[in-house]
Amino acid sequence: MRIYKEFYFEAAHVLPSAPDGHPNSRVHGHSFRVRVSIDGAPNPETGLVIHFEDVSKAISEAREALDHRFLNDIEGLELPTLERITMWLWDRLHNRLPGLAEVAVSRDSCQEGCIYHGPHPLAAE
Ligand SMILES: Nc1nc2c(c(=O)[nH]1)N=C([C@H](O)[C@H](O)COP(=O)(O)OP(=O)(O)OP(=O)(O)O)CN2
Ligand SMILES: [Zn+2]
Secondary structure, eight states: EEEEEEEEEEEEEEEEEOOSSSSGGSSSEEEEEEEEEOOOOOOOOOSSSSHHHHHHHHHHHHHHHTEEGGGSSSSTTSSOOHHHHHHHHHHHHHHSSTTEEEEEEEEEEGTTTEEEOOOOTOOOE
């Protein structure tokens, strides 16, 4: 069984890989939607995989670190693509959320997003 919790953050960035003069090379902002999914079985006594309040507590620090920030200034987000943001979130959440199965970051205004299931089992540490 999989449960999920979503949150939003607003942030600005530039893409350092964009050529001079391209709009992505200038500071611009997006609304990001994050979905954090957790796999588990409901506890027979509570009926809960994990209480959503506990999920919210686990994600609040990461949200605070991202919301209304210039992403390029954040350690580990010097290349602030959707791909890097999902990996950054995974790194911060997987120890706090046992059963973390997926982190998805979307920009709904652009109909685009990135889904990450954690490092490949054969990837180098
Ligand atoms: N594979 C990826 N490609 C691109 C990424 C990314 O994270 N991963 N990011 C960008 C830029 O962030 C770009 O700003 C997105 O641009 P675009 O899709 O053109 O959307 P808008 O800037 O128009 O977004 P609004 O939020 O609607 O203003 C490019 N490629
Ligand atoms: Zn952008």
